[in-house]
Amino acid sequence: MQKDRIAVFDAARGFTMLIMPAVHSVMLYSNTQVQQGIMGKVLAFLAEGPGAQLFLLLMGVSINLSRPGTSQQVLSRALSLFGLAYLLNFLKLVMPISLGIMPVTFLYDAGFSADDTGMLHALFMGDILQTAAIGYLVCGMLARMPKFQAQAIILTITIIACSPLLWQHGPASSLWMLTSLFTGKAPYSFFPVFPWISYPLAGLVTGSYFKSCRNAHRFFLYTLSIGFMMLVAGKIITRFEPAAWNVSFYRTGIGGTLCHLGIVLMWLFLCDLLVTISRHNFFIRFLAWLSRHITLVYFVQWITVLWLLPVYQYHALDIWQSVFALITNSALSFGITFLLIRIWDTLLKQPVCGKSAARKSAAGSK
Numbered sequence: 001m002q003k004d005r006i007a008v009f010d011a012a013r014g015f016t017m018l019i020m021p022a023v024h025s026v027m028l029y030s031n032t033q034v035q036q037g038i039m040g041k042v043l044a045f046l047a048e049g050p051g052a053q054l055f056l057l058l059m060g061v062s063i064n065l066s067r068p069g070t071s072q073q074v075l076s077r078a079l080s081l082f083g084l085a086y087l088l089n090f091l092k093l094v095m096p097i098s099l100g101i102m103p104v105t106f107l108y109d110a111g112f113s114a115d116d117t118g119m120l121h122a123l124f125m126g127d128i129l130q131t132a133a134i135g136y137l138v139c140g141m142l143a144r145m146p147k148f149q150a151q152a153i154i155l156t157i158t159i160i161a162c163s164p165l166l167w168q169h170g171p172a173s174s175l176w177m178l179t180s181l182f183t184g185k186a187p188y189s190f191f192p193v194f195p196w197i198s199y200p201l202a203g204l205v206t207g208s209y210f211k212s213c214r215n216a217h218r219f220f221l222y223t224l225s226i227g228f229m230m231l232v233a234g235k236i237i238t239r240f241e242p243a244a245w246n247v248s249f250y251r252t253g254i255g256g257t258l259c260h261l262g263i264v265l266m267w268l269f270l271c272d273l274l275v276t277i278s279r280h281n282f283f284i285r286f287l288a289w290l291s292r293h294i295t296l297v298y299f300v301q302w303i304t305v306l307w308l309l310p311v312y313q314y315h316a317l318d319i320w321q322s323v324f325a326l327i328t329n330s331a332l333s334f335g336i337t338f339l340l341i342r343i344w345d346t347l348l349k350q351p352v353c354g355k356s357a358a359r360k361s362a363a364g365s366k
Helices: 002-029 038-048 052-065 070-097 104-110 116-124 128-142 148-168 173-183 198-212 216-238 254-277 283-293 296-305 319-349 355-366
Strands: none
Touching: 002 038, 002 254, 002 296, 002 319, 038 198, 038 319, 052 128, 052 198, 052 254, 052 283, 070 104, 070 116, 070 128, 070 319, 128 173, 128 198, 148 173, 148 198, 148 254, 173 216, 198 216, 198 283, 283 296, 296 319
């Protein structure tokens, strides 16, 4: 059953990567008619439903299912993710802006300027990898504690309930780089820690119960039921919340966050159904490949999409041009990732010069 478990989570995580180049292509390249049309709405649902939330929840699940690391290992992994997040900001934003190749309208809408202040803003902009790093640190340390499930549940509920109350305290003047990671709004932070850290914490709890479940398919029936109840409860709560709490996808109130958690849990059931029906076919294997190389794919697709923005232009493409762009960007993103992995594997297989010469000398002396 362990292989089935891995296949389900790989399929779910791989799907978030599969749609990402298409989502970002339409979001940046397509005109308003395309974004408000059927294709735009479907991609928007996939991105804002079982998208980033699923990615973070599955990180919490993986922490629970993997071998427990030491405190130093958890901290090292979190710091690595944090460093990679800012490296990506530099590669995807700072470099093209400094070269003067980004469309002016994009810079204006994103709140960037071409001066030093704009470069600093682009470099320290909060994105999902920064939140993932903080979430990994919190969940990794929490998972080392005995009976952490109750603590994780209490912390998740507290964060969901209190996040909207913290938004009014940031960002502020020169401290925006520090505060925006936790409570900021776009374009300072697209995935602030509050409330987004609730998803990996919920994943930590999900992985704990999943690990102890003897029947994986029955467990996903539970996630379907619980997810549906969360979705309904979230919709009801949203009706009584302040309107400002649910204006943005990136900063949702109590009801909105519950809705997203519900959708993600229900989506896991669909992934289990997909793996059961389509076991061992190429599509499932491809999703598993995307899942195994998720960080590299995420890097490559963002760099590809943003560096090609001057070519396709900002919010300029019609429906067929958008289809061509999303197919091309997906093929480029996955193809470049594949080539980079092959090059890296080839380099690792190369023998060290000294050892190779020594072996040849020893063989010759014999």
